[in-house]
Amino acid sequence: MTAQPNGTRHHETSRLRGLMLVAGREIRVRGLAKSNIVSLIVTVLIVGVLAALPTILGGGDEGAEKIGLAGTNATAMESQLNAMGGFDITMYDTVGEAEKAVEDGTVDTAVADGKLYSEENPDQGLQTRLDSAWQAAAVQTNLHEAGLSDAEIAAALTPRSLETITLAEGATDSVTSYFTGLVISIIMFMMLMTPVQYIAMGVVEEKSSRIVEILLTSLKPWQLLGGKVIGLGVISLVNLVAMVAVGLGVSAATGVLSDLPPGTASAALSTIGWWLIALVLFGTLAGGVGSLVSRQEESGSVLTPLIMSLTLSYIGAIFTLNAPTSTFAQVLSIVPPFSAITMPTRMAITTVPTWEIVTAIGLLVLAAAGALALGSQLYKRSVLYTGSRLKLTEALRRAA
Incomplete structure (x- = not known):
């Protein structure tokens, strides 16, 4: 009676082990690559400069x-x-x-x-x-x-200073909060764009070299795609945590952090959660659409919709910096996939009602679940196909 549960447990462990093997391979190959390390150093420096920019622009005691x-x-x-x-x-x-x-x-x-x-x-x-x-x-x-x-x-x-009363709820024209929102939007955009491109390019590379045929003799398609998303996700998460830590650290060291509106630090930290959900959404779709082509030069055409949606999300976040309480900003920060970048940016520069945040999270999670189902099916049905580019409808009609 105990043999079946033990066998099931062994099977689950084996499937998880295959998933982690693929993830570990991605971390070693991509994470330790010179290009990734250099990119991280440059990006962290940019984030540090942006975090210190309000202090730099504000001047100091130099030239007294x-x-x-x-x-x-x-x-x-x-x-x-x-x-x-x-x-x-x-x-x-x-x-x-x-x-x-x-x-x-x-x-x-x-x-x-x-x-x-x-x-x-x-x-x-x-x-x-x-x-x-x-x-x-x-x-x-x-x-x-x-x-x-x-x-x-x-x-x-010492007469009493004028008390400032802002009539628009949650509105702010603080330079420091503006730059905080700007840093968050840039980080989110870059940390989604890079893994999305790497996931799609990796899938196409494995197809064109026929390595995927060998891997699938011992691994399931979901293990290959899932391991790739997890591995590149870990790399990007390390990069993202480093950037957030540097941004908050520089802000604290320069005294800017204490001048930020209440909740700015928590908004910056919550960026990691928004990013994780968005990575599942965009990452699995990137793997799915990447499996539709067999050559690297064709990957750009299938990635265009994803790149455009990411770009529009970033543009929307920039608009939000200047009009965070507008109706357009409210809608954009709730509707996925735009909410992935727009909402954390908006949270950093103004007070967002709790119901809007909860709604945005719920819709983004649902969108990520739908993207996971679609992306995994596309990958499963198309990854062994070689030849001309498959259309989306054709891939979904193919036998699994």
Whole structure:
């Protein structure tokens, strides 16, 4: 009575072993290839630069104006300039020392007792900032002389900032969130395009070399296709995790991560889940349509619909960056296969209602299941066929 379950278990183990053998072969051949390693390094560098771009564009303390201060309001003005930022301040005991520092080139500009010293006419923007700081410092000094405490002076000189209220729900014009969405859309597009092409090219290569006929003597068609998708999926997953880790790491190191809208980090991590579902959808279809042809030069024609749908998904995600709350963006982020790239991009830049996310996931999973059934049938019925390109309808009518 126990022999049958053991035999069934052995059969299941054997089928799984065949699947993993094919997957392992793909990982060794494709994953360790020089082209993949170089591509990963270049892409990770691009992601790192994009993640740091808001900080780069925002500038820093480099090129700070060298300012000399002296006179009665020097201390008060120093606090004003420090609050503004972007100044390298030097304090002098006398007005003469400050003026001489300008002549010697030690500082670019000096302010002392209501006078601004400069070798040449100062930049208008700089002069405006210095004048504003001087006026605030003079008010601070006058308030102090009037008997107000430091706390009262600080309260008087620190008016409440304007509160920003965004009327469009979830809308944002944050530069950092825009670049986060841009990085996610680029990563998704690249990490789907590459394995899709490799899967189709691998199927055609095995057909044209007749290796597939030898492999099918010991393996089932579903093991060959499944192992190929899993192997290339593992390679791409490693690449994707590396990119997400670098993107979040650079954002955290540059201080951008804390400035991002709430949920941005989780949206970036959820990209991996969206990618896995999309890989099943596009990957199995790529293997199926790849089996329709027998020569590499013909693979482009059968891959065109998949490449076009991926490209349109990416274009839709770029549109979403500029209008995340529009009706078109909402529809595009729910309907598969476009939702695979558009929804995670949209989630990174705006607040998406839970029902839209759940609906998008459900529809994408259903689409992936349908693609898995179609792709596996195409592969099973066409992989041993050699000759001119098979039409889709002809392949489905062939005996399995």
